[in-house]
Amino acid sequence: MAQKHFGDKLVGSIGWLLLGIVVFLGSFWLLHKSIVRTDYTDVADRSVEITESAEDSEFVYVTGEFKSDELLSDGLYLDEGEYLIVDRTVEMFAWTENVEKDEDDFKYYNYEPKWVDEVPDSREFNDPRYHENPEKPERNLREEVGTATVGGYQVDLAKLRLPSLKALELTEENVTLYNYEELQSDEDYDYIFDGYGTFEEPEIGDIRIRFEVLEPDSKVTVFGRLDGNELVPHHQEQEKGLYRVFDGNIDDAKSVLSGEYKTAGTMGEIGVMIVMFIGLLLILKPLSVSLELIPFLGKFGKGALVVICAILAFVITKIAATILAVVNSLLGLAVIALVVIGLGIYFYTNKPAAPKPKK
Numbered sequence: 001m002a003q004k005h006f007g008d009k010l011v012g013s014i015g016w017l018l019l020g021i022v023v024f025l026g027s028f029w030l031l032h033k034s035i036v037r038t039d040y041t042d043v044a045d046r047s048v049e050i051t052e053s054a055e056d057s058e059f060v061y062v063t064g065e066f067k068s069d070e071l072l073s074d075g076l077y078l079d080e081g082e083y084l085i086v087d088r089t090v091e092m093f094a095w096t097e098n099v100e101k102d103e104d105d106f107k108y109y110n111y112e113p114k115w116v117d118e119v120p121d122s123r124e125f126n127d128p129r130y131h132e133n134p135e136k137p138e139r140n141l142r143e144e145v146g147t148a149t150v151g152g153y154q155v156d157l158a159k160l161r162l163p164s165l166k167a168l169e170l171t172e173e174n175v176t177l178y179n180y181e182e183l184q185s186d187e188d189y190d191y192i193f194d195g196y197g198t199f200e201e202p203e204i205g206d207i208r209i210r211f212e213v214l215e216p217d218s219k220v221t222v223f224g225r226l227d228g229n230e231l232v233p234h235h236q237e238q239e240k241g242l243y244r245v246f247d248g249n250i251d252d253a254k255s256v257l258s259g260e261y262k263t264a265g266t267m268g269e270i271g272v273m274i275v276m277f278i279g280l281l282l283i284l285k286p287l288s289v290s291l292e293l294i295p296f297l298g299k300f301g302k303g304a305l306v307v308i309c310a311i312l313a314f315v316i317t318k319i320a321a322t323i324l325a326v327v328n329s330l331l332g333l334a335v336i337a338l339v340v341i342g343l344g345i346y347f348y349t350n351k352p353a354a355p356k357p358k359k
Helices: 002-035 040-045 250-283 285-293 295-327 330-349
Strands: 059-067 085-101 107-116 141-144 148-150 153-155 182-185 190-194 207-214 217-227 230-232 244-247
Touching (some): 002 285, 002 295, 059 250, 217 250, 244 250, 250 285
Antiparallel strands (some): 059 148, 059 217, 148 153, 182 190, 190 207, 217 230, 217 244
16 A cells, blocks of 8 residues: 555656756746846936936936926815825724634634724625724825926826835824824834724724825936926837936935946846746756655665756846846847857867878
8 A cells, every 4th residue: 555655756756856857947937037137327327317408208317406386185184284195094994804714624713803904894794793994984085286397307107117105204293183083103103093092902893093104305307308398218218228216416316226237237136046946846856755765774875966957047037137138238249259259260270181092
């Protein structure tokens, strides 16, 4: 019976082996996507500083003040102020349903009250009794100014990639409170709290409201295509387009782009290593199953396979990444071409002479 069980496992491992081959080969595709991508630092290097002599359709950058002549609010709590974007998030303390399964696929339903942005419809709960959620009284809201400029040039906030919004510090000077609402804070945000419970011990249906905003900045750099007195998206929706605002000057912008490129490359390689590691483990699944026939080597052998696969994934990824980086650069292609030509000339000039025909 044991032998039959082992045979079934060995046959089943063949399917894992085939899947492992697919996963292993797929990791090279992921590596190619990770290596062969746009370095937006190079794109930024092709931009020219905007001047009075700049012509329409040129890819330019401008450093200056990011502002708008409009005032913005949420129309309810936040008073009008010099904001470019206002993002209001309304959270409610509500019941949530969690589903867990045991080994027999039997479902267990657990109910937990917590702060949520999207309030679950308790009528759809498996057990709605005693877990009823009221409707959220206020909705989330995002408001943007109609027009904004950088260095005097109009930009399109809807298409422009903007810096991250920042949490707004709430005070009695910049918000309007009604009835029993009060200002409260945690480690991350200031809130307007409204409910029958307390901020520390809320009750179902209590709400808290926070704001994130984009405020005017005295010095930012924006890239785009010049169109009269406007900066519009460069290359429209193409991959190499760059229509984005950065804090600081042109050097600060390029430093951010360079850092993002390096970080993305590192994270991409780590992801490829993990995928390749999984693929190698699956490919060696038949060997792992076979090791079970040797009791004193079974666990040790499986542990050794894991270590070997991890080392192989690291080494193969590094070698493949280096080759791809070289092949996909103009300098790398030139070096490879010169090496191939040099080897060709060497073997051609050093090939053995043909034997002379006998007379």
